[in-house]
Structures are given as C-alpha cells and as structure tokens.
Amino acid sequence: MDNQCTVGACGRPTQDVICAGHTAELVAALKSVPDLHADLEITLARRHKVSGSTEGRRGVTTPVMFHEAASETLRALERVVWHWAHTFHSANKHLSSPPKTVQAACEWMARFPALIASLDGAGDMWEDLARETRNARRVIDLPASLSYRGECGAPLDIGVCLQALYAPSDAVTVWCRTCGAEWDAAERRDLLAGQVADACMNATRASQVLAAVGIAIASATIRTYGRPRMVGGVQLPPKLVAVGRDQRGHPTYRVGDVLDIFLANQAPSINCAA
Structure with a gap:
C-alpha cells in the first residue's frame, strides 16, 4: 500500500516518506547550499563594519557595519544542515560519518536520494531546507556587476547618512541615492579593503x-x-x-x-x- 507524501499538503502517493518530485527538490536544495553558504559569507564580508574616518570628510565616521540578516541566515542554514546531517547518519549507520564542513555534508547527503526519500522526517527536512535556502537567496541581493562601497557616512542635520553605497568595479565616483553625497570610488574601495x-x-x-x-x-x-x-x-x-x-x-x-x-x-x- 502506498504512503502519501508528507510535504505540506502534497499527499501524492509514494512508497517512501516523500514523493519523487519533492525528493528531487530536496536534493537540488542540498546541492545549492555550498554556493549559498559562500555567498552569505561574502555578504557578511562586504558589510562587516569597523569604525574609522573617511579621508577628505572631517568629522565623518564610517558607521560600523554588521549585516544582521546575513549573519542570522548563515547561522540558521548551518544549524539546519548539521541537524539533518546527524539525523540522516543516525538512520543510516552503514554510511561513513558526515563530513566536517557544511558544504561537504550537503554534497554527501545529496548522493543518496533514495535514502533521503525514505528518511523519517523527510517532509520536515524538505520544509527546513526550502525555507533556509529561500531566506539565503533573499539576503544575497547584490548584483554581481556591483561592489559594495560601505555606508555613506555623510553628515546630516541629525546624525549621518547610513545608505549603503554600490558601484561598478571600474567606477570613478559613487553617489549616495539618499543624500546625494559624492565619494571617490577608489578611496571607498581601499577603505573597505583596509578593514579586512x-x-x-x-x-x-x-x-x-x-x-x-x-x-x-x-x-x-x-x-x-x-x-x-x-x-x-x-x-x-x-x-x-x-x-x-x-x-x-x-x-x-x-x-x-x-x-x-x-x-x-x-x-x-x-x-x-x-
């Protein structure tokens, strides 16, 4: 007698815990994690804030930048991967232990779609991976053609402008779309490079x-x-x-x-x- 797929309201008949369609989607989600993980780390690197002054603008301070959304998303993605890697291994003791990195653990699990499909809780695993990979894509929103150039930092009547600045890699000048301040793009790039x-x-x-x-x-x-x-x-x-x-x-x-x-x-x- 066939079971019904346990993903949400799917209910399609299957001899496993989740149907073939959701198994394929889960495997694809696992395979996408290494690139998403790397992109989240890049997002954090380009928005990691340190205090410092911007040359040429007396009294202007570059606000310390920490991208909380990227940090939380990265940690949540890692927690989900490690939870399911250990759950998967506990159900399949004949396999070697999970690899020691998030990327390798996902690639390891993706090699066994039949075992994933029959895993108790596979529906929850699909939900978790779908949610976290979707959240990661929402956070990673910077076009590849643009580079982050820090937060503006221009003085306002109250405080400083916190608008994030982006520019093509060959840009000479970068303008703030919020306050209209103009900055030397190379100086902004060098400032960020100095921070790392x-x-x-x-x-x-x-x-x-x-x-x-x-x-x-x-x-x-x-x-x-x-x-x-x-x-x-x-x-x-x-x-x-x-x-x-x-x-x-x-x-x-x-x-x-x-x-x-x-x-x-x-x-x-x-x-x-x-």
Whole structure:
C-alpha cells in the first residue's frame, strides 16, 4: 500500500516518506547550499563594519557595519544542515560519518536520494531546507556587476547618512541615492579593503572577500604567490607566507599581504636605462 507524501499538503502517493518530485527538490536544495553558504559569507564580508574616518570628510565616521540578516541566515542554514546531517547518519549507520564542513555534508547527503526519500522526517527536512535556502537567496541581493562601497557616512542635520553605497568595479565616483553625497570610488574601495587587511583566510575565501569590495584577485593567483619561485635557475621563497592552516588543512594568508603583493605586481615598470 502506498504512503502519501508528507510535504505540506502534497499527499501524492509514494512508497517512501516523500514523493519523487519533492525528493528531487530536496536534493537540488542540498546541492545549492555550498554556493549559498559562500555567498552569505561574502555578504557578511562586504558589510562587516569597523569604525574609522573617511579621508577628505572631517568629522565623518564610517558607521560600523554588521549585516544582521546575513549573519542570522548563515547561522540558521548551518544549524539546519548539521541537524539533518546527524539525523540522516543516525538512520543510516552503514554510511561513513558526515563530513566536517557544511558544504561537504550537503554534497554527501545529496548522493543518496533514495535514502533521503525514505528518511523519517523527510517532509520536515524538505520544509527546513526550502525555507533556509529561500531566506539565503533573499539576503544575497547584490548584483554581481556591483561592489559594495560601505555606508555613506555623510553628515546630516541629525546624525549621518547610513545608505549603503554600490558601484561598478571600474567606477570613478559613487553617489549616495539618499543624500546625494559624492565619494571617490577608489578611496571607498581601499577603505573597505583596509578593514579586512588583518583577516587571515585561505586563498578561495581571500579572493571572495576582495572581490566583494571590487578587487579581483583569482584564488589561483593567490596560491601562486604562496609557492616557491624559480628565478634564473635559483629557487626563491614564496612571495606570500602562510600564517596558518584552516580546518581542511589549506594554508591561510593575511589578506593585507595578498593585496600588497597584488598591487606591487600592478605597478608600472620603470625604465632605468640611461
């Protein structure tokens, strides 16, 4: 005798706990989590606030920026994934233990759609993942063509303007659509880059964080900085020195050091010929 799908009011007949259609949707949601998780971290990086003054505007303070929605959404997504990863493993002891990262845990569960479909509580799992991935997409709302340039910070009659500023990566000037203040886009970008300079992270994360403020450095380029070099047949030490290792054993680097090397490589060559 067939069961009925336990997702909401679906009620379609199934031999499992949820129907084939909702199983496919749940697997797709799991597969989407790694990218959503990374995008939420980028959203947090570009809106993480630190106090500081904006050069050229005496008395103007850049408000400390913390994107509460992104933080809460990221934590909720992680809680849901870990809850269901452990529930899934408890019901399937023949499988190896869940991987140690959110991204890998989702990819691991998505490999077993038949086991997901027959999992007690699969309907709740579908509801949880659908809700959290939907919430993540709502928070991640910045077009890829734009970079975050901080909150405006221009003085108002009362307080300062807190409007978030966005600009294309090649913009010269950025205007505030709320108060009309005009800012040098490069200075705003450099201000944000300075705020993450002391952060230490692996090459992929460093590339993502810098991209979020309009500085494009490929993760492969950062890894190249961290490798020994051959110059004239002589092996030289890496330009970029690792400061540690992340949980997966990948080398981590200070973001400011990455940026210093990148900018030095961009400097025009000087012709010293007499």
